[in-house]
Amino acid sequence: MRVEYGGDPDLDESWLAGGWEPLLREWIEAATAAGIAEPNAMVLATVEITSAGPRPAARTVLCKGLSPExxxxxxxxxxxxxxxxxxxxYAAATFVWPALHRQVGLRGPVSPVPxxxxxxxxxxxxxxxxxGAWxxxxSRPIAGRDQLDRALAEVTRRFADVEQIPVPAGWGGFLLRPEQVEFWQGRRSRLHNRIRMTLDPGSTEPSAAKIERLQP
Structure with a gap:
């Protein structure tokens, strides 16, 4: 069950000189080049408020936009x-590429996109x-797959003559604006490289961020 990490150059603080976004983009592109399926997949963690108190909830979604924001x-x-x-x-998101011994975690406030x-x-x-979105x-319960298939057949007929299907009401994007971003790189003897960037909430300039190396 154990895998020995290492092989590529050590993650260094200087890699974040241009900010977190260029390095994350570079790692997604490297995962794409390596043939990893859905390299833009990320585990999104949110908080559910229940009668017993707050509870974490996590699922995998696809990152569909990446910018300094x-x-x-x-x-x-x-x-x-x-x-x-x-x-x-507020949410946390984690990109994981086990084949490359890399992961990136972000956390920060979330808001709907325009x-x-x-x-x-x-x-x-x-x-x-x-x-399918229509x-x-x-997330709502349904009695069986056949009901879902009937719903799809119904909307397919509904929009059969519509060239541009409209956006459903209540469907849209969210933007997670990271307050912290951590880059992780697997290394031998489990002495992994971890570098965390804490951003200035009032600036997207890399020079305004705090960069720290964390112990594994």
Whole structure:
């Protein structure tokens, strides 16, 4: 079950001189070049408020936007994560590429993206994915797969003559603006490289961030 890490150059603080976003982008591109499936996948953790108190909730989503502002993902705002983020607009996201011995974790406040940003992304989605978003009341219980299939058939007929399917009400993007970003690189003897960047909330300039090396 154990894997020996190492081999590539050691992660260094200087790699973050240009900020967290260029290095994360470089690592996603390296994962893409290595043939890793869905290299933009990230585990998104939110907080669910229950009668017993706050509880963590995590699932894998796809990062669909990356900029110095943060990472963007899309969902139904009435889904589990959508409602959780409405109640507690803060989240953590982790990209993991085991084959490359790398991961990146971000955490920070989350807010909906403007409707025009959602519209641009929506138009880039395959038609079948658009129909699926209309058919599914995401995260709500359903009696069986056959009901879901019937819902899809119904919206397919509904939009059969519609060239541009509109964005469903309550569907859109979220932007996670990181307050902290940690880069992890596996190393021999479990003496891994961990470098954390803490950002100045009032600036996206790399020079305004604090960079620290953490013990593994």
């Amino acid at each position: 943060g990472v963007t993902f899309y969902t139904n705002y009435e889904s589990g994560k959508g409602l959780q983020l409405a109640a507690t607009p 409707p025009e940003v959602t519209a641009i992304y929506w138009r880039s989605r395959p038609r079948n994915s658009q129909l 058919a599914s009341q995401q």
